[in-house]
Amino acid sequence: MAPITKVEETVQWTGKTVPVYAMETVSFESLLSQEPAEVEKVLRCCETAGFFYLDMRGIDGRRYLEDQQNTIALMKRFFAASLEEKNQYGLVAPHLGYEPVGSRTGVFSDTKDGYEMIKVSRDEIQRDSPHLPEVLKNSADMKTIETSIAGCNIATKTILSALSTAMGLTGAKRFENSHRNARPSSTTLAMMHYIPSPATAQNIGHQKHTDISTLTLLFTEQWGLQIRPPGAKEFGFVRPEPGCAIVNVGDSLRFASGMKFQSCIHRVVPFDPTEHRYSIAYFLRAEDDTMFTDSEGRYITAGQWHDEKFFAFTDSAEGQAMAPPSMLLGGMVEEVDPEELIAPQVIRDVAVEA
Structure with a gap:
């Protein structure tokens, strides 16, 4: 695969000029109808960058965007509650429950992460009495979470089906046949709140990693996500695109594809150190x-694989250094930039340059 060498857009961040990486845009509506050109495009995205935008502005995807707006409103209410209310049950399982700020290592050396998170698994939300904090356990909020999970499941299964078709997989070999709705899995909806993080903070961002998952469907309206595409020598930002989700290949799909697909390395950093990011x-x-x-x-x-990698995420920096390199980065190879490990001295207001 050819390295990423062409950068058409940059941004000023921490006193440096940082790339804004361009990504392909795939139409959800075209994938729904299995249009050959779009099926080939999504395959190419997974084989090269491992990341792409999913355009959901058409009539079939628009309702899922509305679901996410309802979910963000729910999140803001939930994260404004007391720690005691949010952490009523703590982390019930690696894919279910609440994680307070500082549960994992941070994006820079000698820091902890700068976000809190509530995770609700697809299996759990279907139970008669799902294990949720009481502050969320009301019919309106549970309906919002259920609807969001259902929509995301349809969107990701549509992508998975297109990839099976593009690779010529049939019958039991199709990717969907290891993602059946009635079988137990750790599929989950994670709702994340990043706290304001000035340069001197001890809780900053989300460390670099690849995802455990098959596919990740990310909704975010704020800057902060950085990726290092295969072949790229540095992290760069991903521009949030209105009406689009961001999709990336996870470790499990990379393994299932016989390493043909790329699981792109990414992290989250404070873009505006004064804002709350959701x-x-x-x-x-x-x-x-x-x-x-x-x-x-x-x-x-x-x-x-899920449990091993999850506990590696929550291990100390020393423990992570002793783990196999394939654990946090899913076997993806990178050139380490020593400057990545140093916390920036200044995080300034930013201006995008075309």
């Missing part, structure tokens, strides 16, 4: 007992 990520994951070969050559289940 994002919604739907992590579509394979059935727990799905088998694949990981980057270490082990034949393991999707459930095992």
Whole structure:
């Protein structure tokens, strides 16, 4: 694969000129009808960058955008509640429950993460009495979460089906057959609140990683997401596009594709250190007992990979350094820039340059 060499847009951040990486845009409506050109495009995106925009502004996708607006309103109410209310049950399972700020390592050395998160799994929301904090356990909020999860599931399954078709997979070999709705999985909706983080803060961002998931469907209206596409030598921002979700390939799909797909390395940093940032990520994951070969050559289940990588995320920096390099980065190779490990001295107001 050719390295990413052409950068048409930059932004000033922490006193440096940083790329804004361009990404392909895939039409959700065209994927729904399996239009050949769009099916080939989504395959190309997964084989090269591992990231793309999903345009959901058509009549079929517009309702899912509305679902996310309702979810953001719910999130703002939830995260404004007391820590005692939010953390009523703590982290019930790696894919279910509340994580307070500072539960993981941060984006720079000697820092902790700068976000809190509530996760609701697809399996859990369908139970008669889902395990949720009481502050969320009302019919209106539960309906909002359920509707959001259902819409995200349809969108990601549409992409997965298109990828199966593009790769010529049939019958039991199609990717959808390891993502059946009635089988247990760690598929979850994660709602994240990033706190204001000046340069001197000890809680900053979200460390670099690849996702555990098969596909991640991300909704965010604010800057902060940075990616390092395969072949790129530095992190660059992703511009939030109105009416579009951001989709990226996760480790499980990379493994299932026989390493043909790319799981792009990414992180979240404070773009405006004074703002509260909200994002919604739907992590579509394979059935727990799905088998694949990981980057270490082990034949393991999707459930095992999920749990191992989750606990690596929450380990200390020293513990992460001792883990196999394939764990946090899913086996993706990068050139380490020593400046990435140093907290910036100044985070300034930014202006985008074309």
